[in-house]
Amino acid sequence: MITFEHVTKQYADGTVAIEDVSFTVEEGTTTVLVGPSGCGKTTTMKLVNRLEDPTEGTVYRDGTPLSEFDRIDLRRNTGYVIQEIGLFDHMTVGENIATVPRLNGWDEDEIDARIDELLELMDLPPESYREQHPPELSGGQRQRVGVARALASDPDVLLMDEPFGALDPITRESLQDEFLKIQAELDTTILFVTHSIDEALKMGDRIAIFDVGEVVQYDTPQAILDEPKNEFVEDFIGSDRPLKKLKVTQVEDVMSPPTEEVATAGGVADATAPVQSDGGSTVSPLEPTDTALSALSRLVASEDGRLPVVEDGDVVGTVSDEDIRRSNAGDKP
Amino acid sequence: MSDFVEGLIYLVENSDEVLYHFRGHLELVVVAELAALAFAIPASILAVRHDRIKKVVLGLGNVGQTIPTLAILALALPLLGLGFWPSILGLWAYAILPIIVNTVKGIENVDEEMVEAARGMGMTDWEILRSIQLPLALPVIFAGVRTSIVLVIGTAYLAMFIGGPGLGVMVVGGIQAYDWAQVIAGAIPGALLAIGADLSLSRIERYLGGDGGIDDTTVAA
Numbered sequence: 197m198i199t200f201e202h203v204t205k206q207y208a209d210g211t212v213a214i215e216d217v218s219f220t221v222e223e224g225t226t227t228v229l230v231g232p233s234g235c236g237k238t239t240t241m242k243l244v245n246r247l248e249d250p251t252e253g254t255v256y257r258d259g260t261p262l263s264e265f266d267r268i269d270l271r272r273n274t275g276y277v278i279q280e281i282g283l284f285d286h287m288t289v290g291e292n293i294a295t296v297p298r299l300n301g302w303d304e305d306e307i308d309a310r311i312d313e314l315l316e317l318m319d320l321p322p323e324s325y326r327e328q329h330p331p332e333l334s335g336g337q338r339q340r341v342g343v344a345r346a347l348a349s350d351p352d353v354l355l356m357d358e359p360f361g362a363l364d365p366i367t368r369e370s371l372q373d374e375f376l377k378i379q380a381e382l383d384t385t386i387l388f389v390t391h392s393i394d395e396a397l398k399m400g401d402r403i404a405i406f407d408v409g410e411v412v413q414y415d416t417p418q419a420i421l422d423e424p425k426n427e428f429v430e431d432f433i434g435s436d437r438p439l440k441k442l443k444v445t446q447v448e449d450v451m452s453p454p455t456e457e458v459a460t461a462g463g464v465a466d467a468t469a470p471v472q473s474d475g476g477s478t479v480s481p482l483e484p485t486d487t488a489l490s491a492l493s494r495l496v497a498s499e500d501g502r503l504p505v506v507e508d509g510d511v512v513g514t515v516s517d518e519d520i521r522r523s524n525a526g527d528k529p
Numbered sequence: 530m531s532d533f534v535e536g537l538i539y540l541v542e543n544s545d546e547v548l549y550h551f552r553g554h555l556e557l558v559v560v561a562e563l564a565a566l567a568f569a570i571p572a573s574i575l576a577v578r579h580d581r582i583k584k585v586v587l588g589l590g591n592v593g594q595t596i597p598t599l600a601i602l603a604l605a606l607p608l609l610g611l612g613f614w615p616s617i618l619g620l621w622a623y624a625i626l627p628i629i630v631n632t633v634k635g636i637e638n639v640d641e642e643m644v645e646a647a648r649g650m651g652m653t654d655w656e657i658l659r660s661i662q663l664p665l666a667l668p669v670i671f672a673g674v675r676t677s678i679v680l681v682i683g684t685a686y687l688a689m690f691i692g693g694p695g696l697g698v699m700v701v702g703g704i705q706a707y708d709w710a711q712v713i714a715g716a717i718p719g720a721l722l723a724i725g726a727d728l729s730l731s732r733i734e735r736y737l738g739g740d741g742g743i744d745d746t747t748v749a750a
Binding site: 245268269270271272273276278280281282283284285286295296299345346355361467 | 642643644645646647648649650651652653656661664665666738
């Protein structure tokens with residue numbers, strides 16, 4: 197758990213980066229700091245591993261003020277990924293990942309095993325990537341190695357400063373998806389900085405929206421979309437707020453109970469097999485974990501007003517554009 | 530042309546004398562260069578850390594190159610007298626600048642992101658220097674050392690003016706005696722030494738990851 201208590205950071209040249217910022221990052225969650233450039237989000241993150249120290253206020257880790265930690269020890273127990281990645285070009289991928297475990301004095305067997313484990317986690321087969329040098333890798337691969345390096349000594353806290361910012365949209369999207377999966381397996385507390393509200397909504401359990409030097413709203417993605425606190429937040433989210441909301445809403449939250457007209461369990465072998473919709477035609481069904489946005493796009497494309505939702509071969513509900521519209525207005529069906 | 534042939538003949542006939550002066554020359558180069566390394570590398574590392582030291586160190590290096598070596602030799606005379614050690618002082622002053630310039634430049638040119646990532650992962654300044662900055666700067670530093678060595682091989686010819694050893698003894702002695710064969714016999718080994726050192730060092734430099742080219746050093750003389 198990381199707690200910011202009335203934290204102000206003023207640089208030596210007089211610039212105030214953040215002023216009176218207070219919020220708490222819960223254990224094991226991903227909190228995204230998002231805002232336009234120059235809003236102080238990166239500075240806020242750098243306070244956590246003491247690359248910067250606050251001029252006023254206190255940052256706590258699990259209740260202990262950070263000033264009581266040795267900054268070198270603190271950094272060795274905090275993962276850190278930056279946009280430029282900063283892989284060491286003169287070392288192999290394996291040596292890069294081994295950096296912090298070596299600093300922490302692990303023995304070589306342990307380090308070797310850890311390198312292989314992380315490369316596999318990042319979908320980079322150790323036998324082909326371990327001995328490569330960073331300049332030989334693609335942008336996406338470099339970023340994976342960067343994340344692996346940050347996770348190497350299994351830190352309690354992981355700081356990520358626009359980690360996918362320099363990648364092309366397709367690579368970014370797929371790395372985000374992979375990272376979400378990896379994150380589900382870790383119980384690491386993650387602080388994630390980005391300037392993209394879409395990335396924030398996708399990655400965050402909690403989002404802190406920054407305007408110049410202050411946190412304007414700190415809440416779950418759903419709550420921020422439902423009730424933007426002020427005009428700044430509303431503008432920052434953009435005019436397609438309803439669509440963004442659908443993107444963070446799952447089908448199971450909007451669906452209606454199964455109806456008579458829609459085919460029930462019988463005959464549906466797997467979730468991808470076509471089932472009958474209420475128009476009588478066969479369509480490929482939705483899954484409860486699909487986003488409401490993809491349900492909507494399927495509804496728009498199909499001739500049917502209502503699509504079945506299938507889980508493990510059973511029809512568990514149906515979705516119509518009516519359901520989606522109702523959920524967007526804020527009511528649950 | 531005939532002077533050159535006579536020089537070669539002199540070289541062969543007086544090989545003992547030439548070898549003696551060549552050895553003296555080599556001693557000057559090796560000692561002066563080692564002393565220059567011992568000073569320039571730590572000084573450059575301090576210079577990268579502190580801007581004020583950087584001004585002093587770069588200034589010192591520039592002065593060492595700008596003042597004619599003969600003048601340094603002359604200035605060293607009242608302090609150290611004649612002979613080997615005053616010669617070393619003059620050569621040392623001449624040798625430090627290329628090493629300093631390249632070491633400072635090499636370390637400063639290491640990507641800021643790598644240094645930031647290293648700091649963020651909990652490396653101390655010393656660990657960053659040792660395992661990130663110096664290895665990445667090595668080819669550039671080595672290029673400076675190569676320039677410095679070649680410079681010192683040439684400049685060591687002047688050492689004889691304050692009683693130092695080296696091939697200069699043959700060359701200057703030959704000029705005074707109008708013995709061109711002796712002048713040429715003294716010049717050839719020095720030239721070969723300089724060329725040989727440059728070629729072999731640039732090969733090592735390429736191995737270290739530099740381009741081993743001729744213009745890869747910045748000597749702000």
